[in-house]
Amino acid sequence: MIFSLKILGNNSAIPAHERHPTSQLLMLDNRYVLIDCGEGAQIQLSRFNIRPGRIKTVLISHLHGDHYFGLIGLISSMHLFSRRSKLTIYAPPELEEILRIQLRASETALAFPLEFIPLTHGGNKQIFEDEQITIHAFPLDHGIRCYGFLIKEKPKQHRINKEKLPDGILIQEILQLKRGEDVLHEDGSIKYAAKDYTLPPRPSRSYAYCSDTRYDERLVPIIRGADLLYHEATFGNDMADRAIVTHHSTAAQAATIAKMAGVKKLILGHYSTRYKDPTPLLNEAREIFPETYLTSEGDTFELKA
Amino acid sequence: MIFSLKILGNNSAIPAHERHPTSQLLMLDNRYVLIDCGEGAQIQLSRFNIRPGRIKTVLISHLHGDHYFGLIGLISSMHLFSRRSKLTIYAPPELEEILRIQLRASETALAFPLEFIPLTHGGNKQIFEDEQITIHAFPLDHGIRCYGFLIKEKPKQHRINKEKLPDGILIQEILQLKRGEDVLHEDGSIKYAAKDYTLPPRPSRSYAYCSDTRYDERLVPIIRGADLLYHEATFGNDMADRAIVTHHSTAAQAATIAKMAGVKKLILGHYSTRYKDPTPLLNEAREIFPETYLTSEGDTFELKA
Numbered sequence: 326m327i328f329s330l331k332i333l334g335n336n337s338a339i340p341a342h343e344r345h346p347t348s349q350l351l352m353l354d355n356r357y358v359l360i361d362c363g364e365g366a367q368i369q370l371s372r373f374n375i376r377p378g379r380i381k382t383v384l385i386s387h388l389h390g391d392h393y394f395g396l397i398g399l400i401s402s403m404h405l406f407s408r409r410s411k412l413t414i415y416a417p418p419e420l421e422e423i424l425r426i427q428l429r430a431s432e433t434a435l436a437f438p439l440e441f442i443p444l445t446h447g448g449n450k451q452i453f454e455d456e457q458i459t460i461h462a463f464p465l466d467h468g469i470r471c472y473g474f475l476i477k478e479k480p481k482q483h484r485i486n487k488e489k490l491p492d493g494i495l496i497q498e499i500l501q502l503k504r505g506e507d508v509l510h511e512d513g514s515i516k517y518a519a520k521d522y523t524l525p526p527r528p529s530r531s532y533a534y535c536s537d538t539r540y541d542e543r544l545v546p547i548i549r550g551a552d553l554l555y556h557e558a559t560f561g562n563d564m565a566d567r568a569i570v571t572h573h574s575t576a577a578q579a580a581t582i583a584k585m586a587g588v589k590k591l592i593l594g595h596y597s598t599r600y601k602d603p604t605p606l607l608n609e610a611r612e613i614f615p616e617t618y619l620t621s622e623g624d625t626f627e628l629k630a
Numbered sequence: 631m632i633f634s635l636k637i638l639g640n641n642s643a644i645p646a647h648e649r650h651p652t653s654q655l656l657m658l659d660n661r662y663v664l665i666d667c668g669e670g671a672q673i674q675l676s677r678f679n680i681r682p683g684r685i686k687t688v689l690i691s692h693l694h695g696d697h698y699f700g701l702i703g704l705i706s707s708m709h710l711f712s713r714r715s716k717l718t719i720y721a722p723p724e725l726e727e728i729l730r731i732q733l734r735a736s737e738t739a740l741a742f743p744l745e746f747i748p749l750t751h752g753g754n755k756q757i758f759e760d761e762q763i764t765i766h767a768f769p770l771d772h773g774i775r776c777y778g779f780l781i782k783e784k785p786k787q788h789r790i791n792k793e794k795l796p797d798g799i800l801i802q803e804i805l806q807l808k809r810g811e812d813v814l815h816e817d818g819s820i821k822y823a824a825k826d827y828t829l830p831p832r833p834s835r836s837y838a839y840c841s842d843t844r845y846d847e848r849l850v851p852i853i854r855g856a857d858l859l860y861h862e863a864t865f866g867n868d869m870a871d872r873a874i875v876t877h878h879s880t881a882a883q884a885a886t887i888a889k890m891a892g893v894k895k896l897i898l899g900h901y902s903t904r905y906k907d908p909t910p911l912l913n914e915a916r917e918i919f920p921e922t923y924l925t926s927e928g929d930t931f932e933l934k935a
Contacts, residue, residue: 338706338707338710339710340672364670364673364700365669365670365673367645388732388735388736389736390702390706390736394699394703394732397695398645398669398699401699405644406644419734420735423728423731423732423735427695427699429724430693430722430725431693431694432773469737
């Protein structure tokens, strides 16, 4: 499965320095998951030649406008493009009426089903599951109701070691081995031990998205070991006090969370407009967690299988 | 007075071909009037180095999203920029709750007064007046409630012909001449005839904005003689039937209205996404009204005094 993240927007509240507000697209084969949708997200999709029709799921972390003002425009365009397939939105509950009131004002009867799943829970909760992935949502400390998301591949099957496969093995026996089960004789003795004919499953990849949040060590167990962590980094060390007041984080705090959680890679975004060049944020983070990278619009982060 | 129009977006419903949905900025000295505000308008303002703080008045023609989805983002940014001065919005009434519900969701108490003037009238009506200009709003034939706008300079004073001005004339006598009044002796006889000492007032400039509309000859008397007319031109002659169904106009219809109304110059926009290059629309319009021009984003149309 392709497991790839595209950055559509990476600025904080006010669009500036040619940077758009927050939006990311997670591409999982043909199932696209849009994570936040700041103003102009649909224009960014068009700029990067991405078809909005492939988006099946939208996750909105919270209802500050820089994380969702682009959604109604995207939905309207999907309608004008005659979309027919269902779109499912996970978001704080007030968003549903915000969308509906605007559709009513334009007398738009959507050409496709819009499913709205309100997020109101505390704690870490699985909100989505299909054959390949699960999505968990967990609260962030941001003043208003706000969620982070963990998108994770389901456990995979063992890999058959074809060189060792005996002649005459049956298909259903191979499927058993793939599930990691030994194949038994009728008397219960082992015919083929899974460990002899298979390699361990490839690890399940995961992406953790920590949208706007104060420094919060409660995130650590939830995102532990993620292959890729996005953690907002609105400010540098010079503005640590301001980060607390505004319920945001510094780059160094993002790096501290990444280090404590033992993630493989950290990416930063949601830069304050005061940082025309966010390189100082990167440097401060790398002092704590070297595998840190900045996001720029159009960047793709691919998680290798 | 500077009387200048800046094009921020000129595409129809779906952003495409690097074109943004409809938004225009009318610059009248330091009073900026924003006319429609499609998604990304604030990003366009930033791109063209225009400070949103100068916008005092917003006119929203109708509540199809490509004409207003950018407004809540602009308002939010004005708030984050600590705007203090009042912003007045003229729009169909449903927009007020659309804005308020979004401000409530983010728990935003605006730092500046937001005045909302609902437009519900039929016929042509003056909706605004200050020392320099008037604004009229008039209904357009677009399926949902929709208005066009006429922004017009007030009648100006006569211009004093300084070379002819006699020695010893008093300030209050000059002011009388400027108003076009003769200055009289106490016995009622003429001391200075206005026609001898003044030149006629410069003509009052006007801009007519005909947002989304079907071909409608009722517009002609309202916009007669405008210096500049914007008239939507969603389609070319090849799509004349589609124009009727969708309550839009062809470029040739826009030109016909311009010709009948005797305007000085016509500009086109709101191009359908099917026209990557709108030059064919221009050609069709010029066959009827030669003084027709396309709009491109960033274009400025200055009305000379």
